[in-house]
Amino acid sequence: AKRAGGNSCALFEQHMDARALEQLSLHTELRQAIAQGQLELHYQPKLDSRRGQIRGVEALLRWRHPQRGLIAPDVFIPIAERFGLISEIGNWVIDEACRQMQLWQQAGLRMRVAINLSVHQLRQSDLVERIATALRRHEIEAAQLLCEITESVAMEDVKTTLRAFGGLGELGVYLAIDDFGTGYSSLSYLRRLPARQLKIDRSFINDLDLSSDARAVVDAVIKLAHALGLSVVAEGVETPAQRDILVALDCDELQGYLFARPMPAQALLDWAAGRDR
Numbered sequence: 001a002k003r004a005g006g007n008s009c010a011l012f013e014q015h016m017d018a019r020a021l022e023q024l025s026l027h028t029e030l031r032q033a034i035a036q037g038q039l040e041l042h043y044q045p046k047l048d049s050r051r052g053q054i055r056g057v058e059a060l061l062r063w064r065h066p067q068r069g070l071i072a073p074d075v076f077i078p079i080a081e082r083f084g085l086i087s088e089i090g091n092w093v094i095d096e097a098c099r100q101m102q103l104w105q106q107a108g109l110r111m112r113v114a115i116n117l118s119v120h121q122l123r124q125s126d127l128v129e130r131i132a133t134a135l136r137r138h139e140i141e142a143a144q145l146l147c148e149i150t151e152s153v154a155m156e157d158v159k160t161t162l163r164a165f166g167g168l169g170e171l172g173v174y175l176a177i178d179d180f181g182t183g184y185s186s187l188s189y190l191r192r193l194p195a196r197q198l199k200i201d202r203s204f205i206n207d208l209d210l211s212s213d214a215r216a217v218v219d220a221v222i223k224l225a226h227a228l229g230l231s232v233v234a235e236g237v238e239t240p241a242q243r244d245i246l247v248a249l250d251c252d253e254l255q256g257y258l259f260a261r262p263m264p265a266q267a268l269l270d271w272a273a274g275r276d277r
């Protein structure tokens with residue numbers, strides 16, 4: 001029996017592909033990464049589409065791996081989710097964003113900071129308390145923090161979403177529906193969410209100057225959002241042509257490589273100061 005067990009194990013190892021092995025090693029390293037301070041937040045500006053002023057930033061997670069260099073969240077967040085590390089990472093993001101906001105405020109830069117919340121965080125019963133604690137610790141007003149939740153996550157479990165949104169809304173935190181257009185929100189559901197902002201998914205912005213369909217969708221989404229009292233952000237704006245269309249369609253805020261890439265906190269401060277002059 002022992003032998004058979006050994007064999008099946010060997011077989012298992014043979015069949016483990018490179019990707020699975022890679023995930024396993026990244027997973028072990030990710031546990032250490034949190035403790036060793038290898039996670040970073042980079043910040044991408046969101047600009048007022050009419051005046052070009054900075055309205056806020058979105059905090060985007062990066063892993064500065066000692067050998068592999070900077071790793072994007074699309075690579076390690078799925079691993080963190082699979083191995084139960086996402087809550088710990090999410091909690092770190094909440095505190096770090098608030099800490100950074102306080103430093104910027106002390107340097108005279110006052111703006112709303114957005115963080116991304118995962119479905120696991122929405123299910124955390126102490127999410128609201130954690131956010132409240134971080135705000136208090138760093139002396140940040142609730143309305144300065146914006147939480148982005150993707151439309152598909154918000155739709156996955158309506159009851160959880162309504163409960164979490166309710167608690168966060170009561171706290172005074174701003175809420176945004178992210179990647180809008182990729183899920184299947186019903187209009188009545190959208191109306192019930194106490195969200196302030198709607199972010200149109202990059203896929204629609206990408207096609208904006210090429211496809212009249214994309215343009216029609218974006219036009220309709222902006223009108224819908226405004227009718228519901230939400231402000232609209234376009235993400236992934238890369239060309240002046242896309243920007244011009246979005247301004248013409250009355251989009252409120254723009255975010256994308258055309259203006260700035262996500263950057264470390266100090267670089268963001270310099271970038272903002274450079275624009276003021």
Ligand code: C2E
Nearest residue numbers: 060061072073074093116117118236237238256257258262
């Ligand atoms: P997202 O929330 O939709 O974030 C926008 C992504 O688009 C970011 O990728 C950003 O760098 C990228 N981007 C911004 N402007 C442009 C552009 O003009 N062109 C193109 N091609 N891309 C642009 P990033 O930083 O790699 O993040 C990917 C995703 O990882 C995010 O998508 C978000 O879902 C997730 N994520 C990032 N940080 C966190 C976090 O702290 N917690 C959680 N749960 N998820 C996070």
Ligand code: CA
Nearest residue numbers: 058116148178
């Ligand atoms: Ca986002």
Ligand code: CA
Nearest residue numbers: 178179199235
């Ligand atoms: Ca997005």
Ligand code: CA
Nearest residue numbers: 178179201202
């Ligand atoms: Ca996205």
